[in-house]
Amino acid sequence: MKNIARLLAPLLIGKPARISLAELVSGATFIARARVTHVGTTGQASLEPLGLQREVRYADAVVIEPFKNTKKGQKMRFLAEGTWTCDSSTALKGETVLLFLGKWEGDLKSGEYVNPKLYPGMLQLELSGRGRIEIERGMVTPGLIYDLGRYFPRPKGVEKYESFSIPLADFEKTVQKLLRK
Numbered sequence: 001m002k003n004i005a006r007l008l009a010p011l012l013i014g015k016p017a018r019i020s021l022a023e024l025v026s027g028a029t030f031i032a033r034a035r036v037t038h039v040g041t042t043g044q045a046s047l048e049p050l051g052l053q054r055e056v057r058y059a060d061a062v063v064i065e066p067f068k069n070t071k072k073g074q075k076m077r078f079l080a081e082g083t084w085t086c087d088s089s090t091a092l093k094g095e096t097v098l099l100f101l102g103k104w105e106g107d108l109k110s111g112e113y114v115n116p117k118l119y120p121g122m123l124q125l126e127l128s129g130r131g132r133i134e135i136e137r138g139m140v141t142p143g144l145i146y147d148l149g150r151y152f153p154r155p156k157g158v159e160k161y162e163s164f165s166i167p168l169a170d171f172e173k174t175v176q177k178l179l180r181k
Helices: 002-012 021-027 168-180
Strands: 030-041 045-048 052-054 057-068 075-079 096-103 122-125 132-136
Touching: 021 096, 021 168, 030 075, 030 168, 057 096, 057 168, 075 096, 096 168
Parallel strands: 075 122
Antiparallel strands: 030 057, 030 096, 045 052, 057 075, 096 122, 096 132
């Protein structure tokens, strides 16, 4: 029995999928450059159907540069914790990031579920947390986007599917072009 479990385990463990930049842009309901103004936890939330209590980590952000379904100065709240094992969703107070957000369905790690009606307007980072792209010294390094070389010159020594740093302005222009298609 243990041998069967060892053979099946790699098939049962989820991995975050690679995605194209066009898929990330079209799949997100909201896209913006934003500043995270607060990171906190909710009060005790009831976990359904278990009836247990736990806190939910979230972040508040203000839109600096709107791209899709957002307005400058708009406030947004998103889940700042993972919804499954390979989900890297997080946020840091004071950071400026590009956000690709979608509707949160209430899922949390470990198969927990919180009724999203308890948190009206709560959003979720797309692509298991990869919808939060950090901006560092005017550069972005989007991870798990397999076709960056299609849009941006690949630096020497960078393999075909490796991520690499891109000037923020160039990345944002490409997102805007993809939104016009």
